[in-house]
Amino acid sequence: MHSDRERCVRAVQSKDARFDGWFFTAVLTTGIYCRPSCPVVPPKPGNMTFYPSAAACQQAGFRACKRCRPDTSPGSPEWNQRADLVARAMRLIADGVVDREGVPGLAARLGYSSRQVERQLRAELGAGPLALARAQRAQTARLLIETTALPMAEIAFAAGFASIRTFNDTVREVYALSPGDLRTRATGRPASRTATAPTTPTTRGALSLRLPFRAPLNPDNLFGHLAATAVPGVEEWRDGSYRRTLRLPYGHGIAALTPRPDHIACRLTLGDLRDLPVAISRCRRLLDLDADPVAIDDQLRADPVLAPLVDKAPGRRVPRTVDEAEFALRAVLGQQVSTAAARTHAARLVTAHGEPVDDPEGGLTHLFPSAGALATLDPESLAMPRTRRTTFTTLVRQLADGELHLGADSDWQESRTRLLALPGFGPWTADVISMRALGDPDAFLPTDLGVRRAARELGLPSTPAALTARAAAWRPWRAYAVQYLWATDSHPINFLPV
Structure with missing residues (x-):
């Protein structure tokens, strides 16, 4: 977008916060760069130049504005x-x-x-x-x-x-x-100017942060889904916050995320402070905070069937994950069983194979077990049908051996194809992993019972093939359309816990 000068100038002159993170404004006369919504008086258009990233501004010799703090903008969608x-x-x-x-x-x-x-x-x-x-x-x-x-x-x-x-x-x-x-x-207090070489930074401590997002944000389905499907010991809803353990490159951590009107309050307890940027990035991905809800809702609202759902509660996000492999394993555990049964299966695995953690502030007890830790489990210990047992152990083996990689860098279509090639993987499992673990904004679940029920009640086609054809107009935001369809149900995933 930074190359569309006229559009960028209009955004800066109107202080439009929707474009924060999309581009950055560098001011030639002052040598600083700002987010579009900077509260200071906008510079003359002739003194503005635009960059696609804060790093590009810094490379060009511009300094960050002290008023609008452009480096803390939401990430680019x-x-x-x-x-x-x-x-x-x-x-x-x-x-x-x-x-x-x-x-x-x-x-x-x-x-x-x-x-x-x-x-x-x-x-x-x-x-x-x-x-x-x-x-x-x-x-x-x-x-x-x-x-x-x-x-x-x-x-x-x-x-x-x-x-x-x-x-x-x-x-x-x-x-x-x-x-x-x-x-x-x-x-407001003077800081010490002395610095000595530190030891490896393994200081454990809690940090309180504010995670910005583009408005609007509807927290109901976002936090409702995470709370309703929480695995005991790994996740919990406590005192208005979703809390969970994190497996991080240098150690482990605990995140507590609380919805506020204009930000997400984030409290991170880390075993090693070097994990801070990774923990922040994963929390943002979990809550889909870098989405552009205005662009998404505008397209979905163009469909007269979805328009009332969007107008009623705009800004729905896709609840995602902090660990792609963990979510894939949990998706298999949840095949053809209730939410409660899936949580029970997962909790048993956590107790038997998860890594214990201390949580002085709550009831979290373990990290979700890694694929490597699950590679040695006895298949007979899994209380599920033999075919699903085979599906689960095959996925564990492929993840542990590195034959299948699921991560932030995954190619969505390639990963979906590889998942479908595994025994017991149908379109629903592959697509829910694509949507919630890999972050594909266009992943669609036409075979999902909740989606089909909502479609039928709204007068949309309810057969998978016909619904997929009807949903072509929602692309590339079909994953968000799923959130609006799910929201027509009274399932606990659609409500912010109390």
Whole structure:
């Protein structure tokens, strides 16, 4: 969108928050860059130039605005509605792959050369993978500086910087303030200017954050679905918050997510602060916070059958997952059984094979078992029909052996094809994994009983083939149409718990 100058200027002049994260405005006369909704008086159009990413602004020498904090904008919806190389690369960068594995590791996961990845990212985003990862490190550093009392040296390494000097230089370059000045500005208290080399940052602590989103956001089906299907020990609804354990690259964590009118309150308890950016990224994906609800609802509203559903409760999101492999395993456990039975099956696996965790603030007890941990289970211990037992153990084996990979970088169509080739995998299982685990916004469930029942009540075709043909007008947002169809039912997944 950043190349459509006229549209960008209109968005900036109207301070339209819907475009935050879609593009960034750099002001030539001041040397700063802003989000479109920046509250300051808009600059003259001739002094504006537009970039597709914060990293591109920083590479061009612009500093982040201190008023609108553009680095904290919601992420671009582009990366969650596409499955091409650039979108998959951006999802992996958000998941910390460049910091942990470098650009060669990123390229290897994508199946391209480092040069190809660099070239395509630069062409579309104006910055390569290292610059994009650096921008993310700067944002993580700012978050830790402003919301914790950690020493600057620990923050530097927790945010992924290789040295304190690089940390200091980057913060000054991006924010035009030293790390100490950033903390003073946020807290009103002078910050210590001394820094010593830290040990490996394994300090356990809780961080309270605000996760932004594009309005509107309807929390009912989003949190209702997560709470109604929560696996005991791994997930819970407590005191108005959805809480769950997280398996992260450097350790484990616990996330507590609470819906607020203008943000999601997020409390993260981490065993290792280096996992902070990954934990944030996964929580955002879980709640589908980078979606563009206005664009989605506008298209669905064009269908006179869906329009009343959208008008009644706009801004529905697709409840997703923090662990793609976990969701696939749970989808198989839930085949042809009730929600309660699926939770019981999963809870037994968690108790027998999950990794124990401590949760002083609630009742969480385990991480969901990894495919590797489940690879040694006795199939006879699974209280399910033999055919589904075979489906489950085959999926476990393929995930554990690396024959099947499900992750943020997955190609949606290729993954769906590979899932359908497994024994016991029909369209419903493959499509629900595509929708909720892999994030395909156009995944559709025409064989789902809830969808078919809603279709029948609304006067839509209820047979899978006819409903699929009718739903062609909803593309590429059929996964969101499913949320509106499900919402016609009285199932607990559609209601915010009390």
